[in-house]
Every structure is written in C-alpha cells, then in structure tokens.
Amino acid sequence: MAKITYSKQTFDCKNDESVLECLSRHGVELPSSCRAGVCQTCIVKATDGTTPPADAQTGLKPQLQKQGYFLACICKPKQDLSFVDPDDNALPQITATVASKICFNKNIIRLRLTPESEFNFLPGQFINIHRQDGLVRSYSIASLPQEGYLELHVEHIENGKMSHWLHNQVAMGGKLNIDGPHGDCFYIDDKPEQNLLLIGTGTGLAPLWGIIHDALSKNHKGEIHLFHGSRSRDKIYLLGELKKLAEQHSNFFYTACISGEDNQGFNAGRANEVALSKIPNLDGYCVYLCGHPEMVNSTKKKAFLAGASMNDIHADAFTLSNR
Ligand code: FES
Known part of the structure; x- marks a missing residue:
C-alpha cells in the first residue's frame, strides 16, 4: 500500500484506489469534474523527488509532464507519492463574457462566450468553467474559431450546481473564468476523402x-x-x-x-x-x-x-x- 502526502498530511492509499478517491475518503477534496482523466481539473504536482505513474500524466502537455504534474483521478500509485496544488500558470485561466444566451428547449441552452484575450481552439475541444467557489465543469465547443465566440450547449441537470447556475443565474454580460482548450476530439483535415x-x-x-x-x-x-x-x-x-x-x-x-x-x-x-x-x-x-x-x-x-x-x-x- 502506497503512502500519499498532501498539505502536510499523509494517508494510506489502498490498492486500486486513485489519489482523488483516497483524499476524498479522508475528507480532503480536490477540485474535480470528470473523474476520468479527461478534464484536467484535478491536476497536482509531484514533489520531494517522488514520481507519479506515467499513465497518470496522460493527456498533459509534455512541459507539464516534465515538471511532475499528474491527474489525481487516474493516479493509482504503486510507490509513495508527495504532491502539492498546481502553480497558477499550470492551467492558466482567462475571462470570457457571456455574449448571448438562448434556449434550444426547456432543458438545453446555448451560451456564446467572448474570450477577453487570445484563445486558440479547434471545434470539438472543450473548456473548463471555474466558479468562484471552486466548482469546475467541462463543456465542449460547438463554434468555429472564425466565428469569434465559444458556443456551448448546456443541459440543465437535476441537482447540477453548475448547470443550474448557468441556466438561472448567469446573464448576458456576465463574466466567466475558463481554461483550455483541451481534448483531441476535433476534425483533422489531412484525409478529405475519408468517411x-x-x-x-x-x-x-x-x-x-x-x-x-x-x-x-x-x-x-x-x-x-x-x-x-x-x-x-x-x-x-x-x-x-x-x-x-x-x-x-x-x-x-x-x-x-x-x-x-x-x-x-x-x-x-x-x-x-x-x-x-x-x-x-x-x-x-x-x-x-x-x-x-x-x-x-x-x-x-x-x-x-x-x-x-x-x-x-x-x-x-x-x-x-x-x-
Ligand atoms: S477530474 Fe477530470 S481529469 Fe481528473
């Protein structure tokens, strides 16, 4: 059984338990969203000469991998591991303004956001929206870069804190903190004949x-x-x-x-x-x-x-x- 050390506390991490699950079992919550190694919300940084398992770094940029960053939700350590919260520049956030908000139907809205600084993305990638209280959720981008905005489709989920907030409280002109883009689900134009x-x-x-x-x-x-x-x-x-x-x-x-x-x-x-x-x-x-x-x-x-x-x-x- 590996020992994990975070915020000066050490915990026994059960075999087949992720770092995120272990911390949660001990009442320590890290930011998280997908819990599947996709959104990168649970990113942390290994310290004290310890090394995360390679598969816990899947999807991270090489420069983050080199610095020892890993995703707590998919990290099942076999050896002792110490880690800290990420530096502010690991996943930099920018502000985006809600430029429009319409209802597709009673369950789903379309939000269009205008980033306040340069934001390069490919349609199909996703962003994370960060609320002030630390809540983070991921939404895919439906728009094209040349359209000048990020279009998101948000379903209202029962008891879903972020979707309820976006549906009922965020208004046009509102400011959101976002990071990204992430993900490799986008069109690749090197095979135009491919089905x-x-x-x-x-x-x-x-x-x-x-x-x-x-x-x-x-x-x-x-x-x-x-x-x-x-x-x-x-x-x-x-x-x-x-x-x-x-x-x-x-x-x-x-x-x-x-x-x-x-x-x-x-x-x-x-x-x-x-x-x-x-x-x-x-x-x-x-x-x-x-x-x-x-x-x-x-x-x-x-x-x-x-x-x-x-x-x-x-x-x-x-x-x-x-x-
Ligand atoms: S919670 Fe999404 S990558 Fe860990």
Whole structure:
C-alpha cells in the first residue's frame, strides 16, 4: 500500500484506489469534474523527488509532464507519492463574457462566450468553467474559431450546481473564468476523402456540431454521417438546422434517434446501435463519439471490432450526474 502526502498530511492509499478517491475518503477534496482523466481539473504536482505513474500524466502537455504534474483521478500509485496544488500558470485561466444566451428547449441552452484575450481552439475541444467557489465543469465547443465566440450547449441537470447556475443565474454580460482548450476530439483535415461517422447523445451534439461545420467549411469530400440520440424527444435539438444542412450538402447524412417509447417520426433505438446497424463496416472510417460515458466506452470497442483503426476513434466522455 502506497503512502500519499498532501498539505502536510499523509494517508494510506489502498490498492486500486486513485489519489482523488483516497483524499476524498479522508475528507480532503480536490477540485474535480470528470473523474476520468479527461478534464484536467484535478491536476497536482509531484514533489520531494517522488514520481507519479506515467499513465497518470496522460493527456498533459509534455512541459507539464516534465515538471511532475499528474491527474489525481487516474493516479493509482504503486510507490509513495508527495504532491502539492498546481502553480497558477499550470492551467492558466482567462475571462470570457457571456455574449448571448438562448434556449434550444426547456432543458438545453446555448451560451456564446467572448474570450477577453487570445484563445486558440479547434471545434470539438472543450473548456473548463471555474466558479468562484471552486466548482469546475467541462463543456465542449460547438463554434468555429472564425466565428469569434465559444458556443456551448448546456443541459440543465437535476441537482447540477453548475448547470443550474448557468441556466438561472448567469446573464448576458456576465463574466466567466475558463481554461483550455483541451481534448483531441476535433476534425483533422489531412484525409478529405475519408468517411466520418459521428455518434452523440444529448449535448454530446455540441462538439459534433463543431466538427461537422469545420469539416464542411474545409470542403471535406468523404461522407459525413451523424447519428444523434436521446431517450426522449425533448433532448433532441437543432433538428431543423441539421435537416437543412443535410439538404445543402450531398455528403452529409443526419439520423435522429429516440430510444424511449415516444419515438414516432424518429429512428427507434439508441444512436450507437442504429449507427452500427446501418454502417456495419467501419474500415477506413474516422469515428467521433461524444456523450454518455457508457455509450462512448462501449461504442469505442464496437467501432474497433467493426474495422475502424484505434487511431481513428476520437472521444470525449463527460459524466452528466454532477453538472
Ligand atoms: S477530474 Fe481528473 S481529469 Fe477530470
């Protein structure tokens, strides 16, 4: 059993327990959001000559890795480990202003943010929003850089502190602290003939919307298939816009899916199952998966078994329960 030392306190970290879980078990809370090694919110820095396991540094920039930074939620130490909070410049934050806020429907809003300093991103990457009280949550970017704003789609989650705040308290002109961009779920324009398959659930549509518009704006030649799904029709949004896009672009195909009973007018079933039944052979495809973690993780494996190369499968999975 490894010992971990943080804030001058030392704890026994059980085998197969992450640093984040160990601290939480002892009543010490670090900032966290995804708890899956994606959002980087739980970043900390190893000290006193100790070294984090290499896989706890997955996704961090090389200069952060060299300085001993690691992600507490995916760090399961085999040796003793000391660490401290990150320096202010590890994940620098900037201010962004809420430029517009509209409702797609009663559950989902569209926020457009204008960063107050230079912010380079690719559509489909994500940012973290930091509230003053330390609450942090991740949201994917649906807009293109040339549009001059960051567009986020925010679902209101029952008991979700951040989503409730963004829906009900943050107004136009409000200031938000953000960091990022993060993630590798974006369009790569080096294979314009490659077919793309995009599968998303709920507001997992946001990054896919950005990726599709990026690909079309760069004159992507291969087929682009979007399967967007939800259990109920109130979480299907941008339906008219996506149907129109499919009319305007002969290589873009859109399928909306409902897995619940009220599915008249939609494809019945889960988006990932409908997609793989309609396109069973993914040899040569580039696959993007966004939305519910269970869907993303199970579909990753199925896409690989259906012929997609692991290098061509991109995913960002965010848990919804704590938003
Ligand atoms: S909480 Fe650790 S990376 Fe998201």
